[in-house]
Amino acid sequence: xxxxxxxxxRDDILAWGDAGGGSxxxxxxxxxxxxxxxxxxxxxxxxxxxxxxSIHPVEVQSVISFYHFLDLSARGKFxxxxxxxxxxxxxxxxxxxxxxxxxxxxxxxxxxxxxxxTLEWANCIGMCxxxxxxxxxxKVFTRVTPELVxxxxxxxxxxFGNIGLEGKEEL
Amino acid sequence: MSPSHTGELTFSTVxxxxxxxxxxxxxxxxxxxxxxxSGLKGRGGAGFPTGVKWNLAAATVADEKFVVCxxxxxxxxxxxxxxxxxxxxxxxxxxxxxxxxxxxxxxxxLYLRGEYSYLxxxxxxxxxxxxxxxxxxxxxxxxxxxxxxxxxFIGSGAYxxxxxxxxxxxxxGQRGEPRNRPPFPVNTGYKGRPTVVNNVETLAWIPxxxxxxxxxxxxxxxDKSKGLKLFSVSGDVERPGVYEFPWGLTIADLMREVxxxxxxxxxxxxxxxxxxxxxxxxxxxxxxxxxxxxxxIVFGPHRDMLQVVSNFMEFFVGESCGQCTxxxxxxxxxxxxxxxxxxxxCSTRQMRELxxxxxxxxxxxxxxxxxSSPNAFLSIVKHYGDEIMGRTDVIV
Ligand SMILES: Cc1cc2nc3c(=O)[nH]c(=O)nc-3n(C[C@H](O)[C@H](O)[C@H](O)COP(=O)(O)O)c2cc1C
Ligand code: SF4
Ligand code: FES
Numbered sequence: 001x002x003x004x005x006x007x008x009x010r011d012d013i014l015a016w017g018d019a020g021g022g023s024x025x026x027x028x029x030x031x032x033x034x035x036x037x038x039x040x041x042x043x044x045x046x047x048x049x050x051x052x053x054s055i056h057p058v059e060v061q062s063v064i065s066f067y068h069f070l071d072l073s074a075r076g077k078f079x080x081x082x083x084x085x086x087x088x089x090x091x092x093x094x095x096x097x098x099x100x101x102x103x104x105x106x107x108x109x110x111x112x113x114x115x116x117x118t119l120e121w122a123n124c125i126g127m128c129x130x131x132x133x134x135x136x137x138x139k140v141f142t143r144v145t146p147e148l149v150x151x152x153x154x155x156x157x158x159x160f161g162n163i164g165l166e167g168k169e170e171l
Numbered sequence: 172m173s174p175s176h177t178g179e180l181t182f183s184t185v186x187x188x189x190x191x192x193x194x195x196x197x198x199x200x201x202x203x204x205x206x207x208x209s210g211l212k213g214r215g216g217a218g219f220p221t222g223v224k225w226n227l228a229a230a231t232v233a234d235e236k237f238v239v240c241x242x243x244x245x246x247x248x249x250x251x252x253x254x255x256x257x258x259x260x261x262x263x264x265x266x267x268x269x270x271x272x273x274x275x276x277x278x279x280x281l282y283l284r285g286e287y288s289y290l291x292x293x294x295x296x297x298x299x300x301x302x303x304x305x306x307x308x309x310x311x312x313x314x315x316x317x318x319x320x321x322x323x324f325i326g327s328g329a330y331x332x333x334x335x336x337x338x339x340x341x342x343x344g345q346r347g348e349p350r351n352r353p354p355f356p357v358n359t360g361y362k363g364r365p366t367v368v369n370n371v372e373t374l375a376w377i378p379x380x381x382x383x384x385x386x387x388x389x390x391x392x393x394d395k396s397k398g399l400k401l402f403s404v405s406g407d408v409e410r411p412g413v414y415e416f417p418w419g420l421t422i423a424d425l426m427r428e429v430x431x432x433x434x435x436x437x438x439x440x441x442x443x444x445x446x447x448x449x450x451x452x453x454x455x456x457x458x459x460x461x462x463x464x465x466x467x468i469v470f471g472p473h474r475d476m477l478q479v480v481s482n483f484m485e486f487f488v489g490e491s492c493g494q495c496t497x498x499x500x501x502x503x504x505x506x507x508x509x510x511x512x513x514x515x516x517c518s519t520r521q522m523r524e525l526x527x528x529x530x531x532x533x534x535x536x537x538x539x540x541x542x543s544s545p546n547a548f549l550s551i552v553k554h555y556g557d558e559i560m561g562r563t564d565v566i567v
Binding site for chain 1: 244245246247248249250252253284285286287288289324325326327328329330341342343344345346347348362403404405406407411412413438442468474478479482483485486489490492
C-alpha cells in the first residue's frame with residue numbers, strides 16, 4: 001500500500017473513531033466504514049483501529065472473523081451474495097448460481113481477476129416471497145432469472161461504485 | 172376478521188401519534204397495565220409476555236436504561252419485519268418511545284440486520300421527521316418529563332445476533348456470542364444496564380393497543396395467544412407474502428388463503444421450527460399448539476423433505492457461533508448423517524444415534540440456536556421415515 005494511502009486510511013479511522021467517542025461500542029460501525037470504503041480491513045487498519053479504541057489488534061481480528069460481512073482479505077468492488085436458503089432454493093437458485101458462475105468465470109467464494117466481482121452465498125436475506133433473491137453490495141435483487149444475469153452484471157460494470165440498475169423489492 | 176395479503180395491516184389503521192399520545196396520557200403504570208392486560212406476547216419467536224418484560228425493566232433501578240428493537244430478522248422464511256419497517260416504521264418507533272417512557276429509558280437502538288441496510292436511509296428520514304414533529308428528542312409531545320431518541324445500528328451478517336444477549340454483545344462491539352441467562356437483559360443488558368429487547372412486530376402493535384385498549388386486543392385470538400399475528404408465507408405456494416390473521420387459525424385455513432391446498436407439509440417457525448405433515452393440518456397456529464415467530468414455508472407434493480432438512484442443517488452449521496460443544500459439533504454430525512441418508516447408506520442404528528444426539532442438543536445447548544436446530548431433523552425422521560430411508564436414487 002502506498003504511504004499516501006496509508007495516511008488517508010489512518011486519517012479516516014481517526015476521524016470516524018472520534019465521531020464514535022472512542023468507545024468499544026464504536027468498533028463495529030468503524031469496521032463497517034473501513035470495509036465499505038476500502039473493500040477490506042487490512043492489518044494496518046486493524047492496528048490503527050486497535051490504537052484508537054485502546055484494545056489489542058487481536059481483539060479487532062477476533063471480531064472481524066466472527067461476522068460474515070466483515071473481511072480480512074480484499075473483496076471485489078461488487079459483492080454478489082446469492083441466497084441459498086430453502087425458499088430461494090425452491091424458487092430456482094441453483095440455475096441462477098450456475099449462470100452467475102458462467103458469466104463471471106469464477107466459482108462461489110472467488111473474486112474476478114479484475115477485482116470487480118466477488119461471488120458468495122448468503123443465508124436467507126428476508127426476501128423469501130420474491131426469490132430467487134440476491135444482494136449486490138447493499139442493493140437487493142428479487143426474482144432474478146438466469147437470463148437477467150447479464151444485464152445485472154453489465155449495469156454494475158457500467159457504474160462507478162453505485163449500481164445504476166435499481167434493485168427491486170415489491171411491497 | 173378478514174385476512175390481508177400485504178394490504179392493510181390492522182395496526183396501521185391507528186394514525187401516527189395517536190397511540191403515543193394515548194400512552195403518555197395513561198402514565199407509566201397505566202402503559203404497563205395496558206400491555207399486560209392485552210396479553211401481547213413477543214413476536215420474535217420466544218413468546219415471552221411483553222407486559223411482564225416491561226414491568227421487570229421498569230422495576231429495576233438504574234441510572235440509565237435502554238430499549239432495543241430487534242430487527243435482525245434472520246430466521247429463514249421470515250420477512251414480515253422487513254415489510255413493517257418498510258411501510259410502518261413510524262409505528263415501530265412510537266412503540267419504542269412508549270416502551271422507553273414506561274420503563275424509564277431515554278435511548279433506543281434499532282438493531283437492523285446488515286442484509287437490510289438498504290432500508291437505513293428511509294428509516295433515518297423517518298426518525299428525522301419524527302424529531303421535527305416533536306415525537307422524538309427532548310420534550311416528547313411537549314411533555315417536560317419525557318425525552319427519548321433512537322439510533323440505528325447495522326448488523327454485520329450473523330444469524331445468532333438475533334438472540335437477544337448475542338445482539339447486546341454485538342452492540343457492545345464484541346463477537347455475537349450469546350451470554351448465559353440469567354442475568355436477563357431486563358436487569359443486566361446493554362452496557363450492563365436494564366434493557367428491553369423487543370421484536371419489530373411486537374413494538375408495532377403497541378400504538379394500537381394504547382389507542383384501542385387492552386380489551387380490544389385480548390378479544391382477538393385464542394385463550395393463550397391473544398391478538399393478531401403477521402405471517403411470512405413462502406415456498407411452494409401460489410400467493411406468497413405477508414398475511415395477518417388472529418392466532419388460532421388452522422394450518423388448513425392458512426393453506427386455503429395462500430394457495431397451498433395441495434401442500435405435503437409446512438415448516439412452521441422457520442428453520443428452527445417443526446415440520447407439520449398434511450395429516451396434521453387441522454392443528455392450530457398458536458403458542459399452545461403450533462407456535463411460530465411467523466415463518467410458514469410450504470412444501471408441495473413433489474418436494475424432497477431430505478433436501479429440505481439438509482438445507483436447514485447447512486444453515487445451522489454455518490451460523491452456529493461455536494461457543495458450546497453440543498451445537499458446534501452436533502450440527503456437523505447431523506449434516507453428515509443427512510449426507511448418509513442422501514446416499515442411501517444410513518443404518519437404522521445410526522439414525523437412532525443421530526436422533527439421540529438431536530435430543531441431547533435440545534437439552535444441552537447454551538442458546539436457542541442449538542436447542543432448536545435439531546427440530547427439523549427430528550421431525551422428518553418422525554414423519555417421513557419411509558421417504559428418507561434406504562434410498563437408491565442418489566442425489567448429489
Ligand atoms: C438464534 C436466535 C435467533 C433469534 N433471532 C431473532 C430475530 O431475528 N428477531 C427477533 O425479534 N428475535 C429473535 N430471537 C429471539 C430473541 O432472543 C428475543 O427473544 C426477542 O427479540 C424478544 O423480543 P419479543 O419478546 O418482542 O419477541 C432469536 C433467538 C434465537 C435463539
Ligand atoms: S447453542 Fe450454538 S449458537 Fe448458541 S451459544 Fe451454543 S454454539 Fe453458540
Ligand atoms: S430463503 Fe432466500 S431470502 Fe429467504
